[in-house]
Amino acid sequence: MSSSSSAPAAPTVDAAAPSTVRTAVLALLRQMGMTTIFGNPGSTELPMFRDFPEDFRYVLGLQEAVVVGMADGYAQATRRPAIVNLHSAAGVGNAMGNIFTAFLNRTPLVITAGQQARSILPFDPFLFSAQATELAKPYVKWSIEPARAQDVPQALARACYVAMQPPCGPVLVSIPADDWEQPAAPVPVRQVGTGLRPDPALLAQIGDALDASARPAIVVGAGVDRDGAWDEVRALAERHQARVWVAPMSARGGFAEDHPLFAGFLPAIRERIVERLAGHDLVLVLGAPAFSYHVEGEGPHLPEGARLCQLIDDAHTAAWTPVGLAAQCSIGLGVRDLLARPAPATPRTPPAPRTPLPRAEPPAPGERMSVAFALQTLNEVRDAGCIVVEEAPGSRPVMQERLHFTRSHTFFTMASGGLGWGMPATVGVALGSPGQRVIGLIGDGSSMYSIQALWSAAQLKLPITFVILNNRRYAALQDFAPVFGYAPGETPQGTALPDLDFVALARGQGLDALRVSDAGELAGVLRQSLQGDAPVLVEIEVD
Incomplete structure (x- = not known):
């Protein structure tokens, strides 16, 4: 994130507003510009959303990993912290893979996790979190379950500032369900600088x-x-x-x-x-x-x-x-x-430029196209300003050779190596980048970790082109196997992925979808998919 302050402006607090935890928290989030909430609701979160204000937006994901992935993409696209609402221990557990990715991505996320009512916590109630502050560690920068309901707004304010302090990252606040109606004083927003000059x-x-x-x-x-x-x-x-x-x-x-x-x-x-x-x-x-x-x-x-x-x-x-x-x-x-230092007195001789790669050739009749040909074609038909969100680890070395990025803020991937981030992050980046086309470049195996993100894209009517590279395998694992002693051609167990139909999966969640197996049709299909304002999925069958 940029080295700006973590709040947009010095706030004013509405002294006439009802002074409860809910109203104090909503006022805090409003003043900080955090009026988009990503979530998948559970019973312990329902009190948070009573009388949900019209100027807030709730973005629904169909699984908690999807929710965190969308929030991660949104925060990176907007360069602002995003707020995520998860459900107690079960929801945080489902989201842990993408919380881990957000931590390594250095993404400022404020995660609220529902907790059972304080009055029944001594009795280990159904759907509670026994060690709420420990569950997401070590992949949150700070976590707290406030000792009193009245402390919730201040804890959330601190969480926002901590999330934005370099290195940015996720934080977690566990909030018991009966806290929201309790009285609490409003919390003023402060200007907190995040820039750090070197020694x-x-x-x-x-x-x-x-x-x-x-x-x-x-x-x-x-x-x-x-x-x-x-x-x-x-x-x-x-x-x-x-x-x-x-x-x-x-x-x-x-x-x-x-x-x-x-x-x-x-x-x-x-x-x-x-x-x-x-x-x-x-x-x-x-x-x-x-x-x-x-x-x-x-x-x-x-x-x-x-x-x-x-x-x-x-x-x-x-x-x-x-x-x-x-x-x-x-x-x-x-x-x-x-x-700011004086330039060197003697100019240096420029180094020799890189030798360009030869073009990838189309396949022979009856053969599947290569990943190199598919990505070379995508590079030629897309606008340089299109944002690409990538999670195709088996194809990444080829992508680095064939799909070139020449502008800031046009490429995002996950730093963790954990799968299931890319598809929902594509939705979040698109939501945070109005007016821009976003391409989700996803491997077939990766996409199945969070395929529910397609539904959110369809409901939000976002201008996304999901490009699925279908090679019917976990290619990264098969390609990596020789490092661990596998013989040439030996296939590790559990790495084949036959019979996935991404066109059917996309249409079942409300998207238009096309499949391309003929290399001669690829450029036209991709150009068509990059037009319009609705999401579309293109499944490319590659060798």
Whole structure:
């Protein structure tokens, strides 16, 4: 999120309003601009929504993982905290996978969880949460069940501020069902700054190292786009003629992929990172861990002779980084401070640009099209301003080669590796991006974790094109199997997905849907699907 304050303006409190927990909470949320509530209601939440105000919007999801995924996408699209209402222990449990993803995505979510009435909590009542504040840990920044009903509004205010403090993330407030009618004083909204400038002496060391470098590289992560620093990073790269890589497993873009300085994507493997960064004497990592690994590795973390410097908004990440200098700060403020230094006296020679890939060819008659051909076609027919929300892990390396992002705030994926986020996040991003077409690029296996999100898209009439890459398998697992000793061609158990009909699933939830198996028809179908204001699903049969 950007380094702005967490409240839109100094508030006024309506002293004449009935002073209950419900009215105080609604007034707080209204003043903070949080009038969209995502939820899947249960019995312990019903008292919250009595006399629901007309200026609020309740966005219904058909399962709690869907609800949190939609709220995550909405918060990232709007760069504001989103509020999610879940049902006691069962609802929080259903949502945990996407709470985990929101935590790693650094998404500011305020989660309210219903709790049984205080008067019967000593008797372990039906549908209560025995350890409500512990259930979502360690993947919430803060959690509380207020000691008194009167403390609920203040706890929610604190939760909003904590969610927006860098690094942003989800928080949880457990609220007993009988609290809502209790008297409570209104809570004024405060301006709470969230920007953090780097230590000047440490930044000077990083700036001096960058100026002295002969062959610098910049590695960008999701923090660049979250903090609105896309243009500043481009200016910094151009000033130093630094090649720019995307960090392993980055959940956002951070640099235009058609820029001459763009170098590509780093894999989550130590040895491969060292290979790709070979020849650079300085590696400046912006808004990303240095580095995220997916498999065991050995040897150095950097090429021989290279130095690491890092700007990161997370003290925990700065602490485990194994080498180099790490400055904790807002990425935008840190890069602006680097740009405020005098430019190097001697301009650097631009590095050689990347060699473009040859075009992916259409399949031979009777064969299925490749993922490369499908994504190359999507890249050619979509507008560069279209937002893409991706959860197709088995196709991500091909996507990075064939589907190019050249603008800020046009690419979102999940940082966790947990499935079931992408389809509802597509709905949330579209809801938070009025007037923009959103493409949900989802794998067949991923989509089935939260297929109910299609119903929400249809009910909300959002301009979404869901593109399902149907290869009838968990491709990421099959492709990854040799790393764990599987023989070539050996298929791990439980990774085949035959006989899924996504057209029928979509139509059953209110969407128009088309299936494409002929490569010659793909461009026309995709162009058609990107028109209009209603959601549509395109199932692409790929090899």
